[in-house]
Amino acid sequence: MLSNSSKYALTAVLYLAAHTDDRQKKMVKDLSASTNIPKAYLAKLLQQLSRHNIISATKGPKGGYYLTEENRNLPVYSLIEVIDGTQRMESCVLGIEECNAERPCPLHDHVYPARDAFLGTLKKMTIGDLSRDLKNGSSFLTAQQ
Amino acid sequence: MLSNSSKYALTAVLYLAAHTDDRQKKMVKDLSASTNIPKAYLAKLLQQLSRHNIISATKGPKGGYYLTEENRNLPVYSLIEVIDGTQRMESCVLGIEECNAERPCPLHDHVYPARDAFLGTLKKMTIGDLSRDLKNGSSFLTAQQ
């Protein structure tokens, strides 16, 4: 449903949410090792997110990526928007341009309630919200070792 | 959410459901024209579906693609399975292998109810079900001309 890029990006950002703040930062290298995401690819994704102010970064020694309080309050969907754009999740399931309640595609009335609930959740939940379970050990980012 | 291929395939099959039966068949060429799906690409998709008995075909003059009663009773999801496989829709939103209720990813509990409802609908509704609205003019496969 999400692109690989979004999956990687979201995983990395949730990791940052659980393990960084203004004083504790993480380098791409370490993030890559912890999340099993290819380093160079991850670097590119993080750069995109940083450019759009979804995450924070400082260069130089002792630098790295991290999340501010502001970053944490962004909805999960804002990250997906930056990486995948809005089209992928929001356009008609059949790809029909002019699909709406007045002129619905055959799937419209049947699947849209569920899909809208799915999207609604992504738009409502923030990065910080999701990281809470991670921090207290009731959710996980990697398979059991 | 669906691949382009699945979107095309589903659109074409719903068109077949509304316009064909054992006696009224449609050639790829006409299907392509009616649905605005590239002809050669559509041909390949229909071949896949035919090979997996999702749709029916007869060769030679007067031949073409069509849906039997049996074809109509297949759930929409069976078509998606053939084209996209099951992975795309059913695997963890974050792509984590071992993600389940006991060891959930951070999104699991929040988005899975909605996603399961979405998938459930695709598995419950049949091609025939969806074609009914099309036939009586209360749903549409193309944008207004």
Place this chain on the structure above:
DNA sequence: GATAAAGTATGATAAATATCATATTTCGGA
């Protein structure tokens, strides 16, 4: 049975996505 009209099989090309590599910029600390 010859012919032409259809689907079938297979492979080639194009575009998008995922992945890798490398040079540049910024900045902390000796």
Place this chain on the structure above:
DNA sequence: TCCGAAATATGATATTTATCATACTTTATC
């Protein structure tokens, strides 16, 4: 103030997905 550690920018390669093309097989009809 200079060195190295980090992100940043840019571009190259590989893989997947979408698209096109073409030769082959089956079958209705004359």
